[in-house]
Amino acid sequence: MEHVASRLSLKEGTGEGMRKIQIKERNAEDIGEEKKGGDDTVFTSENCRSNWRFPASDGTVTVHKVKPKLCSAKAMCFSSQEPAHSLTEPEETKNTPTTPWQAAESEPGSCEHLDQNQAAHVTGETAEDEKTNRKGEEDRVEERLEVDDKLGEDNWGGGPRRKILNMNDKAKAELKVRRARLGGEGEVTDWERRKRWARTGRGRDGAELKEESETEIDPGLDGARASGVERGPECFSEGETEKSSISHTLLSRMLLHSSASSSSSSSSFTYSSPESDEVFSENEATTTRRQRMRKCRSWKTFTTMMQWSVRRHSSWVQLAGHQGNFQPSEGGEVLKRYNAVESSCLQALMNDSLRQFVPCYRGLTTRGSESYIRLEDLLSGLSCPVIMDCKMGVRTYLEEELVRARSNPCLRTDMYQKMVKIDPAAPSAEEHAQGGVTKPRYMQWRDSVSSTSTLGFRIEGITAEDGRVLRDFKKTRTSAQVTNALLSFTKRQSHILEAYLSRLQALSGALKESEFFKTHEVIGSSLLFVHDRTNKANVWMIDFGKTTPTPSSVHLKHNIPWVEGNREDGYIIGLSTLTLLVKEALRQAVGQHHDEGNIPVHVDHQTGTQHRSQPCEITHNHI
């Protein structure tokens, strides 16, 4: 196989040159512009997580910062469901933390196990120091929480915990001391409040939160219900205590807000300091005001933790794709970052025979300055859904990407690093020296080490019922490996496999009828397999960001090998093989194991027919 990189004649960016280069950095949006020919650059240091390198004729290299793909189980777990036990049992009694936050809490010496003096001892403070530094500490932690809030908005769940995970012991101890101080003796700690909140409202639905909180007896929540939720946030009587008036106001606002919006988004629970200020009258004495401010800060901590809690307990999971592409929403829908190509595909699909296989498209919306596509949430209404994302087709890049890379070769250091991580021997000597590879080079290599090139699809990720996210399928290449993954994904439940099989067969029928399919090159699209503990199972077509209409002169077959120029995507090759492997998994699940443990699959790609024959691996060296 000839790699595109070698055909691209990369003249610049040698190891020597790279040391002398001037680095420019752009953000992901700029890259979109770049694709359209834009050229706004910002000069910074090379400190981005992932980037593209653009060698130029003057020896400089432009580095483009890109939005990372979700790539670790850890990152996913922050936005995914957690096992039910972690929501209902008191975590501090266990020695097995399940989240970074819990890990921080349950570490030996953690503040949950310390009184104030002990906590102060951990930080090495005297009582005098403590008094002097109190304000500074509060401000520092406050600052950190604000940063966390911002990160949370950007990353939807990943940011804050990643921050907490990275906190060193001193910082943890600081936070503990602050919490001990702000919480005050005898008060329920923020952590306990957060757990109670989790117990009382783990759903995304605001109504459910409210209803459950009414049955749960908690001094704070009950008070809020009695004084805030039922009467409205502004209805506190003069005689109410300072504590109840402050905490209940804020809490009841939160409950009302969540109830009104039924949203789990971070914005639903963002309470700024000015808002906290509203609960004070102008003529309060300064000391009382300061004390109350402190309590408000503790409430801010509480609300921040609840944001994490709500995010963590959302049933929505983004299994694959680009980080930051999705926003939570209410009403059984998800918001996907606007992409004109995808949006027009979805519109067309709503009037096509494939409609029943595509999440309902509900138009566009904006959040801040960003536009989003409103999509039916395919996990809505499912109980502990288990999902698998299979990227379809024999290639995952567009022909245009190859052409563009030839005329404007851009080196991607992030892709080089991903490549080396999977196989240190994969890059050529030149690529090692450059520390970068072109995107097509990476994509073609990626397709070839996974099952994309050979089977016409690959598994991108699988989530299990217990919330674990498995994304290590980059080298899952053979039909036997895929079958094993299917068996593990379905836990060998034959009725689930049967349901998937019949859905795939129905999809095959619908594709034959589809006008959309006849006239589009479907690249990088996935089939999302979803089942749950109540035996619901379904398969959906998602991700049309790289699905493009073909010129009227091109009539795609979708079941023949790709050669550059014919624009074939191999979608039917993938669907045929996948269907056959689900059948094989079903056969194994009901006990008829194949002697050799390998799957005898043969797909005739010219005719699209499949039959079983002597064990063989399908190979299509299209590239």
Ligand SMILES: Nc1ncnc2c1ncn2[C@@H]1O[C@H](COP(=O)(O)OP(=O)(O)OP(=O)(O)O)[C@@H](O)[C@H]1O
């Ligand atoms: N309508 C939906 N309902 C529920 N979950 C969805 C929906 N659409 C996408 N997802 C989740 O988000 C993940 C990524 O979706 P998608 O492939 O559309 O994102 P992407 O960022 O465009 O991906 P890529 O980077 O591969 O182009 C899926 O694997 C799935 O877990």
Ligand SMILES: O=P(O)(O)O[C@@H]1[C@H](O)[C@H](O)[C@@H](OP(=O)(O)O)[C@H](OP(=O)(O)O)[C@H]1O
């Ligand atoms: O799965 P991996 O190994 O992480 O590789 C990514 C995957 O191939 C995506 O399909 C691709 O996005 P597109 O399909 O949108 O091109 C992304 O390119 P990107 O980093 O340029 O977004 C790659 O990094």
